[in-house]
Amino acid sequence: MRPAVAWTGEAIEIIDQTLLPTEERVIRLRTVDDVVDAIQRLAVRGAPAIGVAGALGVLLTGGDRAAAERIAAARPTAVNLRWAVERVLASEDWTAEALAILAEDVEACRAIGAHGRAELAGASRILTVCNAGRLATAGIGTALAVVYAKAEAGERVEVFACETRPLLQGARLTAWELADAGIPVTVLPDGAAPALLARGAIDAVIVGCDRVAANGDVANKIGTYALAIAAHHHGVPFYVAGPRSTLDAATPTGAEIEIEQRDGGEVRAIAGLDVTTAVWNPAFDVTPAALITGLITDAGVLRAPFGPAIAGVL
Ligand code: MRU
Numbered sequence: 001m002r003p004a005v006a007w008t009g010e011a012i013e014i015i016d017q018t019l020l021p022t023e024e025r026v027i028r029l030r031t032v033d034d035v036v037d038a039i040q041r042l043a044v045r046g047a048p049a050i051g052v053a054g055a056l057g058v059l060l061t062g063g064d065r066a067a068a069e070r071i072a073a074a075r076p077t078a079v080n081l082r083w084a085v086e087r088v089l090a091s092e093d094w095t096a097e098a099l100a101i102l103a104e105d106v107e108a109c110r111a112i113g114a115h116g117r118a119e120l121a122g123a124s125r126i127l128t129v130c131n132a133g134r135l136a137t138a139g140i141g142t143a144l145a146v147v148y149a150k151a152e153a154g155e156r157v158e159v160f161a162c163e164t165r166p167l168l169q170g171a172r173l174t175a176w177e178l179a180d181a182g183i184p185v186t187v188l189p190d191g192a193a194p195a196l197l198a199r200g201a202i203d204a205v206i207v208g209c210d211r212v213a214a215n216g217d218v219a220n221k222i223g224t225y226a227l228a229i230a231a232h233h234h235g236v237p238f239y240v241a242g243p244r245s246t247l248d249a250a251t252p253t254g255a256e257i258e259i260e261q262r263d264g265g266e267v268r269a270i271a272g273l274d275v276t277t278a279v280w281n282p283a284f285d286v287t288p289a290a291l292i293t294g295l296i297t298d299a300g301v302l303r304a305p306f307g308p309a310i311a312g313v314l
Pocket residue numbers: 042045046047048078129130131132133136137141142143169207208209210220221222283
């Protein structure tokens with residue numbers, strides 16, 4: 001698989017994720033408008049990947065700070081985006097800094113995989129939601145990095161992927177990239193996850209994250225909170241994987257995380273039906289730290305109390 005996001009020297013190259021799995025089309029983002037549009041329509045998506053795209057996007061601004069702010073504000077929930085844009089703007093050499101952010105993300109993914117593999121040595125049946133894999137980062141992913149590390153080490157591993165309504169990142173993207181890697185994957189309707197946990201069919205839940213507040217509350221794809229509650233009820237460990245760039249010391253708790261609301265049209269069109277009522281379409285939800293077994297970061301696995309653990313690696 002090609003990298004989800006790369007720099008050609010004059011443009012950002014991404015796989016247009018809105019077309020997967022039907023078509024694997026690579027597109028080039030040459031202007032700030034291209035970058036903002038690609039981030040907003042989820043052609044490039046996943047917190048680390050939009051952070052890298054945002055960092056590289058600054059190189060297309062021609063020094064225009066207002067244009068850089070448009071990129072930083074393209075989506076509100078994943079802290080990586082603003083973090084990356086501001087880091088490039090504050091640096092002496094924008095190109096070097098943006099490329100460093102990309103390289104650090106590749107390395108962070110590798111480290112997350114290694115730490116997660118050591119932590120979850122006995123777990124082979126993994127439940128996840130959305131896509132926190134190669135398509136969501138510049139490297140091998142976060143939640144799925146653990147899966148790839150296991151597979152690479154010759155350990156038995158299989159993934160159960162929640163389809164992730166309404167945009168189907170699980171059914172379209174996680175299933176596609178795992179199949180591409182030869183890793184067994186089973187897609188399930190989001191509502192089936194508690195029943196799967198109840199059957200004892202899952203050893204661990206591993207999800208990605210868009211922002212981790214200072215107290216360990218986690219914003220991630222809508223449906224994550226329901227998975228955490230169900231895992232807790234059934235005594236299944238619930239892990240969140242993410243790089244340190246997703247930890248946000250400036251946001252005290254999950255209550256202060258801005259949750260992106262997306263167009264109701266994403267929900268209205270279901271299997272040929274057109275629902276005409278009002279729609280509530282939050283892209284993310286917040287899982288309280290109390291439901292999280294561990295945060296698998298590139299700096300190691302953090303455990304409760306998460307406040308000091310997070311402060312200790314930033
Ligand atoms: O709306 P998306 O597809 O960008 O949402 C992505 C997620 O929720 C991921 O789990 C998160 O960004 C982590 S990706 C390594």
